[in-house]
Amino acid sequence: MHGWVRTKRDSRTFSFLELNDGSCLANLQIVADATLPGYEESVVSARTGASLEVTGEIIASQGQGQRWELRASRIVLVGASPEDYPLQKKGHTVEFLRSIAHLRPRTNLFGAVFRIRSRMAYAIHRFFQERGFVYVHTPIITASDCEGAGEMFRVVTMEGETMRRGEDEFFGKPTYLTVSGQLEGETFACALSDIYTFGPTFRAENSHTSRHAAEFWMIEPEIAFCDLARDMGLAEEMVKALVSDALDACAEDLDFCNRFVDKGLIERLRFVRDRAFARISYTDAVETLLACGVPFEFPVAYGLPLQSEHERYLTEQHFACPTTVYNYPKEIKPFYMRRNDDGKTVAAMDLLVPGIGEIVGGSQREERLEVLLANLREQGLDESAYDWYVDLRRYGTVPHAGFGLGFERLLMFVTGVANIRDVIPFPRTPGVAEF
RNA sequence: UCCUCUGUAGCUCAGCGGUAGAGCGGGUGGCUGUUAACCACUAGGUCGUUGGUUCGAUCCCAACCGGAGGAGCCA
Numbered sequence: 001m002h003g004w005v006r007t008k009r010d011s012r013t014f015s016f017l018e019l020n021d022g023s024c025l026a027n028l029q030i031v032a033d034a035t036l037p038g039y040e041e042s043v044v045s046a047r048t049g050a051s052l053e054v055t056g057e058i059i060a061s062q063g064q065g066q067r068w069e070l071r072a073s074r075i076v077l078v079g080a081s082p083e084d085y086p087l088q089k090k091g092h093t094v095e096f097l098r099s100i101a102h103l104r105p106r107t108n109l110f111g112a113v114f115r116i117r118s119r120m121a122y123a124i125h126r127f128f129q130e131r132g133f134v135y136v137h138t139p140i141i142t143a144s145d146c147e148g149a150g151e152m153f154r155v156v157t158m159e160g161e162t163m164r165r166g167e168d169e170f171f172g173k174p175t176y177l178t179v180s181g182q183l184e185g186e187t188f189a190c191a192l193s194d195i196y197t198f199g200p201t202f203r204a205e206n207s208h209t210s211r212h213a214a215e216f217w218m219i220e221p222e223i224a225f226c227d228l229a230r231d232m233g234l235a236e237e238m239v240k241a242l243v244s245d246a247l248d249a250c251a252e253d254l255d256f257c258n259r260f261v262d263k264g265l266i267e268r269l270r271f272v273r274d275r276a277f278a279r280i281s282y283t284d285a286v287e288t289l290l291a292c293g294v295p296f297e298f299p300v301a302y303g304l305p306l307q308s309e310h311e312r313y314l315t316e317q318h319f320a321c322p323t324t325v326y327n328y329p330k331e332i333k334p335f336y337m338r339r340n341d342d343g344k345t346v347a348a349m350d351l352l353v354p355g356i357g358e359i360v361g362g363s364q365r366e367e368r369l370e371v372l373l374a375n376l377r378e379q380g381l382d383e384s385a386y387d388w389y390v391d392l393r394r395y396g397t398v399p400h401a402g403f404g405l406g407f408e409r410l411l412m413f414v415t416g417v418a419n420i421r422d423v424i425p426f427p428r429t430p431g432v433a434e435f
Numbered sequence: 436u437c438c439u440c441u442g443u444a445g446c447u448c449a450g451c452g453g454u455a456g457a458g459c460g461g462g463u464g465g466c467u468g469u470u471a472a473c474c475a476c477u478a479g480g481u482c483g484u485u486g487g488u489u490c491g492a493u494c495c496c497a498a499c500c501g502g503a504g505g506a507g508c509c510a
Contacts, residue, residue: 406510
């Protein structure tokens with residue numbers, strides 16, 4: 001066995017070592033007799049954090065708390081851990097652990113969170129691959145602005161201390177880190193029918209909240225010959241499938257989260273897996289909010305965006321389950337969303353979940369060339385910059401739809417962890433790019 | 436960007452206008468098939484930084500820096 005010492009209990013004639021190799025939450029109890037060769041150097045000097053190689057026999061444990069233990073016949077101290085090792089066996093705050101992000105995966109909580117993260121990434125690929133979706137790698141450096149998605153990071157090269165600009169730039173024009181792969185994803189959906197992207201995304205928003213990071217991962221499926229209803233169905237089906245997979249494959253880690261992070265976690269996840277989601281149009285949602293009698297801080301009126309407090313009321317109080325809101329006024333949504341027949345709304349949808357708010361945002365895309373061009377003009381955008389995007393409507397256009405799912409938001413929902421900085425290995429937020 | 440809270444030992448915190456305490460962690464010794472082990476002893480702090488008020492500031496005030504929560508924006 002190989003692993004790191006989580007804690008040790010010495011007596012005069014033997015020691016108990018709790019060894020963990022990160023493969024699961026549980027430690028393996030090592031019983032090390034003082035008569036072992038090299039006991040002083042390998043066991044007595046092995047503090048919390050030290051790495052060990054242990055040979056021995058798995059036997060039934062005499063003590064309570066574990067069924068098995070390893071009776072060591074040989075222990076080698078691979079790497080010692082001096083007395084200034086920062087992790088104690090008692091609880092640390094997540095804020096402190098963030099400051100030692102290189103060591104926090106050695107804690108129970110972060111081990112669990114990042115095992116779940118890995119499993120959910122796998123489950124996402126499996127969900128789409130099983131349904132015949134093609135995984136597309138959209139560019140990270142892009143010259144296109146997925147309008148409305150947020151502030152962008154510039155990508156530049158330097159001449160000494162000076163930024164190369166204009167035609168002197170590496171790409172001959174301004175480029176940015178992607179804020180969304182959607183527009184590029186649409187081009188592949190209009191060839192391979194069902195595609196998805198899953199990769200890093202960057203937003204230079206100066207937002208300081210527990211739900212925003214400058215670098216995060218996003219899943220963006222795009223489906224050809226698809227309308228909004230099917231799009232919503234796919235989003236709901238995916239959330240259910242991922243939650244269900246987590247319950248099955250990450251039971252031990254989720255149980256830990258349920259005990260130490262969020263007492264109602266597992267009950268909520270089962271509820272999401274087993275129950276139907278609610279759906280409500282934006283128009284009906286506004287009426288529901290106006291009629292509910294709750295004194296909101298921000299005004300509710302047709303044509304205004306739903307505020308966080310409104311979304312939370314709908315998903316946490318009114319429906320008390322994940323809720324999809326659809327058909328938003330065209331004025332508050334970007335140019336590429338499909339105009340509905342009423343002339344007032346677009347085929348957009350947001351999937352809201354209790355405790356997090358918006359987890360999925362999507363829409364049916366405008367496939368009609370004239371309507372798309374009119375939208376671009378109406379919103380004062382430069383048509384020439386979207387030439388290739390408009391081409392999709394010139395040549396064999398099809399109704400298509402898609403959505404974006406914030407991977408970290410999903411992980412917050414699945415683990416109950418309240419801060420996005422604690423579900424991404426090395427979080428980037430305004431002013432913070434450590435490690 | 437706006438609002439609120441916060442910064443004291445390695446960690447989590449208490450405290451007070453007269454220059455500091457606990458628990459845990461560390462060290463030493465003891466002890467027990469132990470389980471967030473236990474018992475004893477011990478080391479460890481320019482009280483975020485810079486100014487100001489005061490006889491005197493860790494405490495009161497201001498600015499700045501860091502952390503957290505909320506809002507906006509979103510994923």
